[in-house]
Amino acid sequence: MQPPDTVRTVAELRARVAAWRAAGERIALVPTMGALHEGHLALVRAGRERAERAVVSIFVNPKQFAPTEDFDAYPRVAEKDRAALAGLADLVFAPGVNDMYPPGFATEVTVAGPSGGFEGAARPGHFAGVATVVAKLLIQCAPDCAMFGEKDWQQLQVVTRMARDLDLPVEIVPHPTVRDEAGLALSSRNAYLSPEQLAIARKLNVVLSRVAGELRVRPVAEVLAEGRAELERLGFGPIDYLAVAEPESLTPLDVLAPGRPARLLAAARLGPVRLLDNMAV
Template sequence: MQICRDLPSLRAATAALRAASRRLALVPTMGALHEGHVALVHAARGEADAVAASIFVNPLQFNASDDLARYPRDEEGDLAKLRAAGCDLVWMPPVEAMYPPGSATVIEVAGPSAGWEGDARPGHFRGVATVCCKLFLQTGAEVAAFGEKDWQQLQVVTRMAADLDIPIHILPVPTVREADGLALSSRNRFLTPEERATAPLLHRVMTEAAAAIAGGAAVPGTLAAGGARLVAAGFAPDYLALVEAETLRALDAPRADGPMRLVAAARLGTVRLLDNIPV
């Protein structure tokens, strides 16, 4: 597994892959890897001859400096997981390589970035779109794998790549969960034992609400009841909403003209949990 920490070495490594006519897939990450990231590597392997992963804690997508400082980092453990998963190349740029002094360009994606995480974390999707665009162009990958857990992010990146005519296929990979339904996340490690026991309720409430809505239950009442259950259990919900899957526009009633997604974000103690499921 080759590790690149500067652009010249990355360019040389990807040029060698292209010279060997090898199709390259990219798995963008911020490190603190878990089995969900490993699943992305395996999915990417199914679409390409070689797999690259990036590890870069992107300062542009954090709106609070203490959140950036608190983000978990484990370079040695991350590299071991990627090596065991069969990753061929790891791109680990320092901040000054990704954003050299004088950098003045960012990417704003309208449409699916509006609302939900866009409201809760101002500037977050600007940072996501900017770093992903740079990663796509730096690696020249033909495929990029993203987990469905961050559903809004997936739609923002897909829209950005399409709008800018970047020749890359965005590969969605289903959310990986614990046995009790909790979506895997690097931040789950910050849950206390008591909070960890409570956390799976988010997915249970969402699953029951999705089934009720699919069965014809009124959307506003179903979501209000689900939110009340979360509050009673100690969650502080930011949102629990039914949205159009691609546009993220809120729906007040189920419609048959396209797929829908139930999206949620709720704080439990100091940890903010995200989840989504199809309806």
């Protein structure tokens, strides 16, 4: 199977999408920063179940990286990514930085509410960068649906709220977190882990599963404190947060009401990697 074609300009992207629209076909968009893994490919497959055409955008977005983060080191493997998409995607949209943010670019999309804590607090400006680039991609491609993984739960809520608030004519579709055989949430940055660190990382999901199981039957603060202590004993650290929140607003919860949904969220550092995970409570 041949890899999908790649276009680099908005005009080329819109021309392809317009032809599909004229043929009465639906379009799914999967926004990515490349370095594709099975989690990304699962999103593409899910998109194909909802639409006749699938577009994958590959763009390492500088606006969502802080100056101290790994923008320059972030893996860029374009040909490997295209090969992985053979038989899955119809088109790759891979713009350059100047295509997305030409000289004089002066607009930023900010989303209050779900962006306020957790990643929003740990990475100031991150979600403004995410919301800005996703808004541009949704406008550029004008898909019927856009697929986002639940691993980045807070990002999913920010994007969903943005699309709703701006009346963007697109369905934001969540997809369950894809995990490896040991339960570790797949991430492009997992490639930075040594074998020893990978063995530790695979215990994160185990701890979170135990914590999530106990939150309904024991005091929230007590269970979370024990969870943090266990992660530290295993070798994680620092732990940016281990918390339980209302799933859409991301408002932290100190008490869980019977029958009300809640989400357990964690961010813990391990060597060069900052691991994120979450699960329903």
